[in-house]
Amino acid sequence: MEARPWLRTMKARALVRLWSIFGERLWIVVSMGFPVLTSLALSLLYYSIGATGYIGFAILGGVMVSFWGNVLWSMASQFNWDKQEGLFEIYLTSPGSLSAILIGMSIGGIIGTVPSAIAVILIGWVLFHPVVAASWGAVALAFGLTLASLYSMGMTLSSLYLTYGREAESINNVLQDPVSMLSGIYFPSIGAGSPFPIALQAAASLIPLTIGMEALRGALFSAQSVASIWPELAVLAAMAVIFLFVSRAALDTLERMGRRDGTIAVRIR
Amino acid sequence: MGIQHDLAWTRLPVALALRVVSPFAAAMTVSIIYWFGTSNSGPTVAFDPSQLAYVLVGSVLYAQVASYAWVPTVAVAEGKNLAVFPHIYLTARSTALYLAGRAVSAFVISTIASAGALAASYYVLGSFLHATIPLNVTALTAAMVLFALVVDFPAALGMGYFLGAYSLYASKFEWSLPGYIAGLLMVFSGALFPTSVLPFPLSTMAHYLPFTQFIAAARDAIIPGTSGNYLLSLGLCILGGGVLLLSGLLVYFAAERKARRDGVIDRRMA
Numbered sequence: 001m002e003a004r005p006w007l008r009t010m011k012a013r014a015l016v017r018l019w020s021i022f023g024e025r026l027w028i029v030v031s032m033g034f035p036v037l038t039s040l041a042l043s044l045l046y047y048s049i050g051a052t053g054y055i056g057f058a059i060l061g062g063v064m065v066s067f068w069g070n071v072l073w074s075m076a077s078q079f080n081w082d083k084q085e086g087l088f089e090i091y092l093t094s095p096g097s098l099s100a101i102l103i104g105m106s107i108g109g110i111i112g113t114v115p116s117a118i119a120v121i122l123i124g125w126v127l128f129h130p131v132v133a134a135s136w137g138a139v140a141l142a143f144g145l146t147l148a149s150l151y152s153m154g155m156t157l158s159s160l161y162l163t164y165g166r167e168a169e170s171i172n173n174v175l176q177d178p179v180s181m182l183s184g185i186y187f188p189s190i191g192a193g194s195p196f197p198i199a200l201q202a203a204a205s206l207i208p209l210t211i212g213m214e215a216l217r218g219a220l221f222s223a224q225s226v227a228s229i230w231p232e233l234a235v236l237a238a239m240a241v242i243f244l245f246v247s248r249a250a251l252d253t254l255e256r257m258g259r260r261d262g263t264i265a266v267r268i269r
Numbered sequence: 270m271g272i273q274h275d276l277a278w279t280r281l282p283v284a285l286a287l288r289v290v291s292p293f294a295a296a297m298t299v300s301i302i303y304w305f306g307t308s309n310s311g312p313t314v315a316f317d318p319s320q321l322a323y324v325l326v327g328s329v330l331y332a333q334v335a336s337y338a339w340v341p342t343v344a345v346a347e348g349k350n351l352a353v354f355p356h357i358y359l360t361a362r363s364t365a366l367y368l369a370g371r372a373v374s375a376f377v378i379s380t381i382a383s384a385g386a387l388a389a390s391y392y393v394l395g396s397f398l399h400a401t402i403p404l405n406v407t408a409l410t411a412a413m414v415l416f417a418l419v420v421d422f423p424a425a426l427g428m429g430y431f432l433g434a435y436s437l438y439a440s441k442f443e444w445s446l447p448g449y450i451a452g453l454l455m456v457f458s459g460a461l462f463p464t465s466v467l468p469f470p471l472s473t474m475a476h477y478l479p480f481t482q483f484i485a486a487a488r489d490a491i492i493p494g495t496s497g498n499y500l501l502s503l504g505l506c507i508l509g510g511g512v513l514l515l516s517g518l519l520v521y522f523a524a525e526r527k528a529r530r531d532g533v534i535d536r537r538m539a
Contacts (some may be wrong), residue, residue: 030445037452041461042302045324048462050314058302136347170278177294186298187305195301196399249536 005152009096010104017074031112031161035066039120041184043128048158051266053131054187056221059124064216068180070109072172075154078105080161088162098251102158106151131221138219140224141237144157145236146212150241153208154268160248183209190214270341271374285385288489289470292332292386293393299328299461300390304398313399322402324461324472326389329485334384335451337375341368346443347438354427355535365521368433372426380418401413413490413499414532420506421483427513434517434524438533460484477536479509 021027039062046055091101111122122132161171181189182204188194190201190210205212215232219226226233259265276284276311305323307316344367348354367452391402428450436443455461457475464475475481486502528534 026442030442033445034448034452037449037456041452041455042299044456044466045299045302045461046306048466049303049306049310049320050312051312054306170287174290177291177298181294181298181301187302193305194310195304197397 002200006100009100013101014108017105018111021112024157027114032116033192035062035116035120036061036123039124043124055128055231056130056132059120059130060220061218062120063117064113064213065180065185066113066178066222070113071150071154073192075151076157076161077172079158083162093133102155102252110147133223134220135177135225138224138229141226142212142215142219142229143161147234148215149208149236149239149243151268152240155247156243156250159247162254183207184213197208208236211235271371275378276374282337282411285381286383286465289385289389292329292383293389295332296325296328296386296390297458300325300394302319318400319403319494321400322404323488325400325402326488326491327460327484328488331378331454334480336379337372338425338428339432339447339450340375341433342436342443342446344371345366345433353378358534363525365518369426372429384504403493404491410490417483417486417503420482420503421479421510423514424479424510427517430521432518434521438523454480458484477505478508479513481505482506
């Protein structure tokens with residue numbers, strides 16, 4: 001596979017996503033609503049019970065829920081929607097690589113979600129002045145690896161959702177809140193402070209967001225260095241690579257099956 | 270049609286179970302936040318099971334409203350996408366009744382789902398947190414909570430008409446409205462914390478919202494030792510709901526007339 005067409009495909013798909021977001025200014029504001037309001041409400045909950053030391057958890061959660069929402073609704077569902085609109089056939093018949101399209105979509109999605117994340121941070125900072133004791137290098141590394149593993153998971157889900165029809169949207173609705181709860185976006189769901197039994201904590205640890213949130217909280221609020229959180233960082237890196245390969249394999253399999261059974265062009269099932 | 274649309278796409282038990290998952294997880298999340306915050310903030314902050322019940326009931330109820338108040342919006346948006354909306358409009362020269370019907374069906378489904386979510390989270394939280402959550406569930410208190418939900422319906426429908434009016438003209442942002450509704454209700458309906466936490470005048474405005482009052486009434490019914498006044502809360506809810514429904518209907522009818530003049534009733538991309 002040549003690098004240049006692959007990179008151009010990736011860049012093209014990323015630009016389409018960026019234009020679709022930044023080309024409509026109102027869309028930027030609209031996409032901020034859910035994470036900002038949820039983060040505000042949960043910060044106020046921590047504040048109202050006197051647990052002001054944990055308000056930062058709610059703000060960090062609001063930042064990460066923006067990306068999680070983007071992974072679910074703009075990554076996982078995207079190929080399914082593209083298929084319904086007839087775009088997926090064009091992807092398949094074009095010389096562009098599907099992996100490049102997915103990675104371009106991820107990069108565009110990450111950049112497009114940044115304004116929402118910044119809004120959560122600014123509003124949270126101005127209203128609550130959360131206490132931060134950060135090891136910024138570790139924060140940056142944990143944040144980058146969390147996004148890498150999260151969007152890799154989104155690519156895998158995107159491949160799997162292709163096999164579904166209208167169920168995909170229901171699956172997304174069902175996944176959003178339970179994964180937010182299990183992955184401990186707003187409170188620790190694994191290790192010390194978790195209310196969950198060990199088996200559930202083990203299951204939650206299979207979600208990249210769980211490990212990422214644990215690493216981010218440690219680095220941002222307890223000044224844990226890279227040396228302290230390296231196991232989480234290593235797991236996140238491994239998850240990113242594994243999900244990338246799984247998504248590639250899943251796409252290849254689905255494409256093969258689709259061609260064999262003639263279902264690639266079937267829009268509604 | 271609403272029941273068919275929302276539930277008949279798969280087997281009924283599966284469709285209902287899927288509806289329970291999201292409010293259950295949302296209720297679990299905020300309840301665990303309360304537990305975590307109070308259990309790890311030193312001796313000055315104490316875990317109180319009654320407060321846990323307050324948060325649990327509030328979170329289930331705001332989720333119930335959030336899950337049906339936006340249905341008029343999606344009924345318009347989806348109807349336009351599938352080209353059925355103009356036909357519905359033509360049959361009666363208005364779609365207000367159709368939207369009310371869709372809201373009623375969504376109300377019934379979300380009420381069943383919320384009851385399931387409350388029961389599931391009550392047992393799971395009790396098990397995880399090793400706490401007994403003080404809820405007084407009898408036939409009478411359950412009926413009182415159900416009555417509070419019904420009393421709140423006009424307010425939610427009124428909000429639905431406002432959003433539906435917007436949806437007649439919008440073609441993409443309407444899909445983000447559920448998040449806004451859920452988020453605003455979380456902040457301003459006293460679902461998770463008393464409205465007095467908010468700064469003035471927001472606290473006063475939030476206190477008199479019909480959504481705040483119906484949640485307060487439901488808490489009065491089901492949480493022992495609550496100091497509120499059930500009937501007064503319901504009275505305020507009816508009053509606020511009446512104003513919201515009337516103004517929502519007026520705005521919707523005006524938007525519908527304008528949409529007809531502007532030719533957007535059958536336009537998919539506004």
